[in-house]
Amino acid sequence: MSMAPTAARSGLLACEVCRLVSHAPPPGSDAYCPRCGAMLHTRKPASLARTWAFLIAAIILYVPANTLPIMDTSSLFGTQSDTILSGVAFLWTSGSFVLASLVFFASVMVPLAKMIALAVLAGSVQMRSVRHQRTRTRLYRIIEFAGRWSMLDIYVVTILVALVQVSTFASIHAGPGAAAFGAVVVLTMFAAASFDPRLIWDIQEKES
Amino acid sequence: MSSPTFVACLECDLLHRQTQLPSGGEARCTRCGALLYRHAPPDANERALALALTACILFVVANVYPIVGLEVQGTHTSSTLFGAVESLWDDEARTVAVLVFFTTIFVPAAELIGLTWVLVTLRQGARGRGAVPILHFIESVKPWGMVEVFLLGVLVSLVKLAHIATIEPGVALFSFGALMAFIAAAAAAFDPDAAWKQLETIR
Numbered sequence: 160m161s162m163a164p165t166a167a168r169s170g171l172l173a174c175e176v177c178r179l180v181s182h183a184p185p186p187g188s189d190a191y192c193p194r195c196g197a198m199l200h201t202r203k204p205a206s207l208a209r210t211w212a213f214l215i216a217a218i219i220l221y222v223p224a225n226t227l228p229i230m231d232t233s234s235l236f237g238t239q240s241d242t243i244l245s246g247v248a249f250l251w252t253s254g255s256f257v258l259a260s261l262v263f264f265a266s267v268m269v270p271l272a273k274m275i276a277l278a279v280l281a282g283s284v285q286m287r288s289v290r291h292q293r294t295r296t297r298l299y300r301i302i303e304f305a306g307r308w309s310m311l312d313i314y315v316v317t318i319l320v321a322l323v324q325v326s327t328f329a330s331i332h333a334g335p336g337a338a339a340f341g342a343v344v345v346l347t348m349f350a351a352a353s354f355d356p357r358l359i360w361d362i363q364e365k366e367s
Numbered sequence: 368m369s370s371p372t373f374v375a376c377l378e379c380d381l382l383h384r385q386t387q388l389p390s391g392g393e394a395r396c397t398r399c400g401a402l403l404y405r406h407a408p409p410d411a412n413e414r415a416l417a418l419a420l421t422a423c424i425l426f427v428v429a430n431v432y433p434i435v436g437l438e439v440q441g442t443h444t445s446s447t448l449f450g451a452v453e454s455l456w457d458d459e460a461r462t463v464a465v466l467v468f469f470t471t472i473f474v475p476a477a478e479l480i481g482l483t484w485v486l487v488t489l490r491q492g493a494r495g496r497g498a499v500p501i502l503h504f505i506e507s508v509k510p511w512g513m514v515e516v517f518l519l520g521v522l523v524s525l526v527k528l529a530h531i532a533t534i535e536p537g538v539a540l541f542s543f544g545a546l547m548a549f550i551a552a553a554a555a556a557f558d559p560d561a562a563w564k565q566l567e568t569i570r
């Protein structure tokens with residue numbers, strides 16, 4: 160396979176902010192974009208180590224995020240604690256199938272799929288895989304875009320707490336699971352931002 | 368020095384020579400398919416400014432008025448977005464309160480004010496104070512502005528509440544809908560490359 164003309168091989172650096180391509184300075188000195196002044200890197204620094212660190216933290220917090228209640232409702236009939244899944248079940252049994260599916264997708268499927276995908280991406284780069292590079296790059300693009308939608312349940316809790324806090328018939332309070340869940344979303348977003356998809360393509364170049 | 372005719376794919380690092388695109392066209396990486404750049408009309412940043420200004424006004428309306436009201440047995444409650452953040456804070460859910468404030472108020476506001484400021488000063492042929500750090504800041508916080516996710520969250524919570532109370536959608540609910548559309552339109556219209564080139568010549 161012929162050597163692909165990449166910026167790195169041509170001794171060029173691309174600015175991630177203003178996208179200007181400029182010549183790399185001599186090795187050992189810090190590079191700054193001549194146009195916008197942003198710090199330049201050939202690849203995101205310590206990409207794999209940072210991705211794994213954020214990812215592992217997210218996986219650990221995923222447990223309390225799903226087992227602890229995100230919301231406590233107290234009414235005349237007693238106190239009820241809701242986890243993410245019981246909230247989905249409530250929507251489903253009350254007949255809102257579309258919304259139940261939507262919340263299930265955004266709160267359960269997206270974070271889970273995102274963590275698995277990030278592990279696959281980081282793992283495959285570490286195992287120097289040269290297969291399905293285009294598909295893996297596309298996978299990265301999708302998780303970078305979709306991760307934000309997991310914040311949905313946090314906003315649902317916010318509105319419910321605000322509206323049903325001081326009324327006479329019931330009161331809703333945020334549970335400890337909400338903070339854990341928010342942390343999972345933030346950590347997976349950091350993990351995705353730390354991963355450098357260009358690493359997927361670097362391996363082929365070294366071996367070809 | 369720099370070679371402005373080249374563009375590198377940010378997802379696979381392949382170098383491409385920049386070419387003139389037809390109206391509405393976009394250039395994608397030949398190796399991984401990532402978006403490289405879009406055709407931008409000459410008045411792209413004029414349009415972006417108009418859209419950003421509109422979004423600024425909508426942002427104010429969306430934050431001043433209540434998002435939704437609730438009526439149960441004659442008792443009426445309503446809340447603005449900031450009021451909702453305050454309830455979370457008072458409810459000892461401080462981490463969540465900060466997260467909601469940051470993603471739905473601080474980031475969208477900073478992004479809109481920053482973009483408007485840079486575009487207004489560029490339009491007058493001047494280099495606005497702090498234009499470069501502002502553009503850097505906008506770029507780094509972009510993924511954290513979540514107005515559209517928030518709006519969907521409001522709709523889900525309304526469905527949940529509809530079982531136990533009468534819902535009165537507030538002015539801010541509709542303003543948030545419009546705000547979401549205008550933020551997306553302003554971001555799509557904004558041509559950062561033209562802005563950077565212009566900032567370079569003013570220096």
